[in-house]
Amino acid sequence: MSQPRPGSAGATRTCPHCKATILESAAVCPACRHHLRFEPGAGAHAAPVITPLRVEGTIRHPADGEPWEYSVVLSIRNDRGEEIARQVVGVGAMQPNEQRSFALAVEVTPVAGKGSARKTRH
Numbered sequence: 001m002s003q004p005r006p007g008s009a010g011a012t013r014t015c016p017h018c019k020a021t022i023l024e025s026a027a028v029c030p031a032c033r034h035h036l037r038f039e040p041g042a043g044a045h046a047a048p049v050i051t052p053l054r055v056e057g058t059i060r061h062p063a064d065g066e067p068w069e070y071s072v073v074l075s076i077r078n079d080r081g082e083e084i085a086r087q088v089v090g091v092g093a094m095q096p097n098e099q100r101s102f103a104l105a106v107e108v109t110p111v112a113g114k115g116s117a118r119k120t121r122h
Contacts, residue, residue: 011023015031048110051105057102059094059099063096071088
């Protein structure tokens with residue numbers, strides 16, 4: 001996997017608040033939701049966010065049985081089926097009769113300016 005050059009589509013940086021790896025173009029961190037830079041009038045012409053994938057689900061531990069442990073694993077594959085990222089997002093345990101809900105959303109924004117037509121490997 002190659003890293004895009006700074007300033008090009010797909011380039012990343014680290015959020016100064018939560019240390020998550022985020023897109024260089026982000027004005028708000030998608031992980032901690034802190035504002036990363038002041039942009040006058042940003043609300044008026046903010047890039048539209050499109051959510052082409054959203055999955056939600058709930059699991060409930062049965063009333064009988066031993067506690068369950070769980071791991072939430074996120075895997076990203078390219079168009080050739082090769083895994084390009086894999087991360088454990090969270091772990092925990094559930095006691096009988098407990099419930100957990102999970103949601104996954106993929107948010108995309110159009111990239112304007114230089115390099116937007118260039119195909120990346122991500």
